[in-house]
Amino acid sequence: MRALGPHFDQPVAPGGYVWWYLDALSDDGHHGLTIIAMLGSVFSPYYAWARRRQGAEAVDPLNHCGLNVALYGRGGKRWSLTERGRTALSRDASHLTIGPSSLHWDQDALVIDIKERGMPIPHRLLGRVRLYPEALADYQAFLDPAARHRWVPIAPRARVHVEMAAPALRWSGPAYFDSNAGDEPLENAFHGWDWSRATHRGGTTVLYHVVPRQVTGPGAADPAASTERTAATAGTHGCTTGGARLALHFDASGAVTNLEPFAPHDLPATRIWRIPRSTYGDPDQPACIVDTLEDTPFYARSLVAASLEGDKVTAVHESLSLDRFRQRWVQMLLPFRMPRVRT
Numbered sequence: 375m376r377a378l379g380p381h382f383d384q385p386v387a388p389g390g391y392v393w394w395y396l397d398a399l400s401d402d403g404h405h406g407l408t409i410i411a412m413l414g415s416v417f418s419p420y421y422a423w424a425r426r427r428q429g430a431e432a433v434d435p436l437n438h439c440g441l442n443v444a445l446y447g448r449g450g451k452r453w454s455l456t457e458r459g460r461t462a463l464s465r466d467a468s469h470l471t472i473g474p475s476s477l478h479w480d481q482d483a484l485v486i487d488i489k490e491r492g493m494p495i496p497h498r499l500l501g502r503v504r505l506y507p508e509a510l511a512d513y514q515a516f517l518d519p520a521a522r523h524r525w526v527p528i529a530p531r532a533r534v535h536v537e538m539a540a541p542a543l544r545w546s547g548p549a550y551f552d553s554n555a556g557d558e559p560l561e562n563a564f565h566g567w568d569w570s571r572a573t574h575r576g577g578t579t580v581l582y583h584v585v586p587r588q589v590t591g592p593g594a595a596d597p598a599a600s601t602e603r604t605a606a607t608a609g610t611h612g613c614t615t616g617g618a619r620l621a622l623h624f625d626a627s628g629a630v631t632n633l634e635p636f637a638p639h640d641l642p643a644t645r646i647w648r649i650p651r652s653t654y655g656d657p658d659q660p661a662c663i664v665d666t667l668e669d670t671p672f673y674a675r676s677l678v679a680a681s682l683e684g685d686k687v688t689a690v691h692e693s694l695s696l697d698r699f700r701q702r703w704v705q706m707l708l709p710f711r712m713p714r715v716r717t
Contacts, residue, residue: 379479380468380528380553387557389430391416392479394470396486396505397571397690398534398549405545406667406690407536408675409503409553411470411477416442417562417672419705420714430559436460440712441475443490443499444675446667449541454490454499456550457714473715482506484529484551488538493578495713501538505549508532509577509628515620518563518586523556530571530624541558548573550690558616561696563587566643568652574623574682579633581654582620621654633683641678644669644693651693655680664688671707672699 380394391414399406412437416419421438439462442455456473464471468479474489484505507529517523529551530566536545550571553571556563565585612654621633639661643650646669655661659681668675678691698704 378478378570379468379569380467380470380484382477383466383467384555386414386435387553388435389425389433389559390414390435390555390557391560392553392555394423394551396484396503396534396549396551398505398532398536399688399690400447400536400545400547402545405445405536405543405547406677407446407503407534408442408444409488410442411440411472412442412464413439415457416556417708418701418712418714419708420457422705423441426557430562434460436463436581439463439472441472441488441490442666443488443492444543444668445499445538445543449543450666452492452497452499452541453711454492455712456490457491457712459716461716480504498540499538500540501536503537504535505529505551506533506535507551509624509626511624511628511630513624513630515565515582516617517554517582517584520563522558523554523560523563525552525554525582527552527580527622527624530572530580530628531626550578561700564696566693566695566697568679568691568693570653570680570691571688572680572682572687574685574687575625577623577625577684579623579687580620581636582616582622583652583654586618613627619654636682639680641676644674647671647674649674649693649695649698651676651691653678653680653689653691655682656684671676671704672696 393412396409408526415438418438424433437460440457445452458473464472470477476487486503490499509531511527515525532549534549567584570581623631637657641651653661661680664677664679666676673694678689
């Protein structure tokens with residue numbers, strides 16, 4: 375567990391980032407959550423402004439940290455992301471504290487203690503989430519040709535137990551836990567991506583479609599290159615803009631299999647901010663949106679119904695437009711939902 379765990383003390387390059395991401399759905403289908411612990415908060419307007427003023431290499435990513443918590447389901451949606459500085463951060467290999475909230479390994483579980491305040495209408499988020507990995511994956515993928523952005527599916531198959539005091543919630547269900555890290559701002563490498571994960575054939579299937587920006591010169595890596603523990607993206611597809619994709623299945627033990635390419639399926643853009651969405655699945659079974667959980671100026675989180683190798687699945691799906699995030703008018707909107715405090 376410790377060898378394949380989150381490694382909260384890993385270095386973060388100037389101007390770079392690392393995040394740990396968890397999502398889960400309740401067994402009864404009535405609730406869901408996502409939690410993202412971020413060092414070098416990639417979607418922070420404050421971090422973007424600092425990089426623009428000083429240059430990315432001069433900016434300390436640990437001065438821009440936060441815990442994003444989103445709860446979905448009966449009783450409405452609760453959402454929080456407060457950015458904090460370096461003085462609010464404490465970490466070692468198995469512990470991470472950001473302000474009043476924390477994450478740590480407790481023998482066979484990841485424990486997340488949440489003490490946050492939601493925005494834009496202030497409300498408390500207070501409780502504990504325990505994640506129990508059912509499979510740990512010994513795997514890492516480069517997402518860009520220059521090999522500066524990495525994805526690690528730590529526990530592609532897991533369960534959570536959620537006990538919240540505010541709002542009052544108690545539920546359990548299947549979950550997923552991974553990490554991303556990069557040595558430069560995310561928007562420097564990508565136009566955007568579509569990503570999804572779904573329970574499939576006793577394990578978890580992950581589909582990644584990334585659209586990298588052009589990278590040339592001596593820093594560019596061969597995207598087909600791999601090492602003992604690293605598999606890099608390869609291939610293109612015809613879904614919207616082209617790019618590179620991964621189609622992976624993690625079985626009950628965490629072992630990974632590369633799947634044959636699925637057919638592209640366009641999905642409707644989000645209703646408010648018109649974020650484009652697309653996914654993959656069996657060619658004769660169109661995918662559709664079950665619910666849009668987040669409709670923001672630069673990303674969307676959705677539940678998508680699709681067919682994978684004949685199996686009907688409900689996938690947690692994310693569409694990200696980094697071209698949209700780069701727009702200064704978008705970054706000017708974000709402080710209303712992402713306040714920054716000193717402690």
